[in-house]
């Protein structure tokens with residue numbers, strides 16, 4: 205990799221959902237586009253660490269980009285997810301007034317949503333709550349029929365695979381450390397020695413987008429990381445919840461309040477909390493927050509126990525205001541007013557997952573205002589993931605097992621993932637072979653045992669099939685090797 209050079213119309217920094225949606229859109233518009241990502245796979249930042257809710261847009265200040273992009277994003281999301289073969293379900297959502305004092309809050313939200321153009325909002329009573337979400341309780345609720353859930357971690361993967369299938373390039377494990385401007389545009393240098401040149405630079409670096417802007421000569425931004433922790437409940441609890449339920453947001457909440465969300469995979473997510481932190485990539489979780497989340501979640505869903513918790517995780521919001529200042533700051537989606545051809549995408553916190561396809565169109569419009577874009581007629585929009593064994597009938601499984609033995613061998617018992625699916629995940633188009641890459645693509649190691657049974661088998665397959673010695677197998681990014689030697693038997697090379 206050392207010293208590798210390349211020249212493009214567009215260099216995108218950051219392969220989260222926003223960077224990948226933008227890169228794909230610009231490639232569709234006929235521009236040679238490359239993506240640089242510091243992690244070992246795409247979607248490793250906020251894009252795989254959120255609630256997975258396709259918001260309707262009533263939470264966002266009227267007139268803001270957040271509100272406009274969210275409402276527009278929601279409208280087209282089903283088609284977007286279908287085109288990319290990413291699981292999506294329109295569930296609707298309830299924002300629950302737990303007590304009489306919350307009633308003005310949900311009425312204000314409805315008015316804001318109506319102004320923003322969210323279809324179908326209504327205030328409903330306790331009977332409606334009980335009919336639609338029997339385990340929940342409250343005095344009234346705001347009902348949003350257009351809210352949906354989606355597999356947020358599969359979206360960047362699908363976008364990236366589609367981009368690569370159409371000739372796009374992605375450099376993983378490459379941290380941008382410098383940006384300079386010359387006659388040919390921006391020269392972007394990485395810690396690997398990679399140096400790529402682009403006429404346009406798209407700054408989609410999430411939590412580090414303030415630093416990338418500064419590297420490119422625009423020092424006007426500062427981000428303040430604000431962590432949100434979650435707890436994941438076992439699928440056995442799936443019957444408890446049909447749709448996301450949120451409390452009426454209280455003044456001073458750093459987010460939308462601790463909510464309960466069914467994940468598209470059948471788990472229930474509790475969270476997120478909101479805590480300003482010093483290190484933007486401190487994805488730790490704590491017992492104190494676990495207890496706080498549980499207590500708040502029980503207000504919405506009385507009777508919730510802790511026995512079904514299978515995992516914690518956290519995501520970090522790139523806030524543009526610090527804790528003391530607080531208040532609202534809109535998405536920054538614009539060509540820098542101080543550096544020409546630098547497009548800054550800054551402060552893309554919630555609802556960034558919902559807004560990503562619209563942000564991508566907005567970036568194409570920014571570029572299209574300065575130069576003529578010609579659609580690539582050969583671009584194939586659709587993407588397909590391999591078929592899922594768990595989605596097949598018993599009869600189909602029997603036939604498959606007879607014709608393809610790897611499909612009949614279950615490696616992950618909790619999630620019913622076959623050896624064939626693990627092998628397909630290992631052979632992914634981005635060439636990423638960390639355990640996390642295989643986990644997100646196949647769902648192995650995501651079930652109740654959290655890899656206790658299947659992780660050693662996946663490790664063995666990586667060794668046998670990919671020839672990666674056990675000592676070099678990584679959980680995630682470089683430096684996360686899992687094994688330091690053998691307890692018995694032969695040493696690894």
Ligand SMILES: Cc1cc2nc3c(=O)[nH]c(=O)nc-3n(C[C@H](O)[C@H](O)[C@H](O)COP(=O)(O)OP(=O)(O)OC[C@H]3O[C@@H](n4cnc5c(N)ncnc54)[C@H](O)[C@@H]3O)c2cc1C
Pocket residue numbers: 217218219220221222223224240241242243246247248249250251252253254255256257258259378379380381408409410411412413431432433476518519520521552553554555556557558559
């Ligand atoms: C707790 C939480 C809950 C949320 N819930 C929702 C929700 O339910 N619905 C919704 O619509 N939105 C939600 N969001 C918001 C949504 O997740 C984000 O807006 C979205 O994922 C942002 O995508 P991104 O691509 O901008 O950022 P990221 O996914 O963070 O991607 C940025 C990428 O840039 C890379 N990068 C950074 N610096 C460099 C560098 N120097 N060189 C190379 N690469 C670099 C990073 O590694 C990362 O992969 C939530 C966010 C959080 C934190």
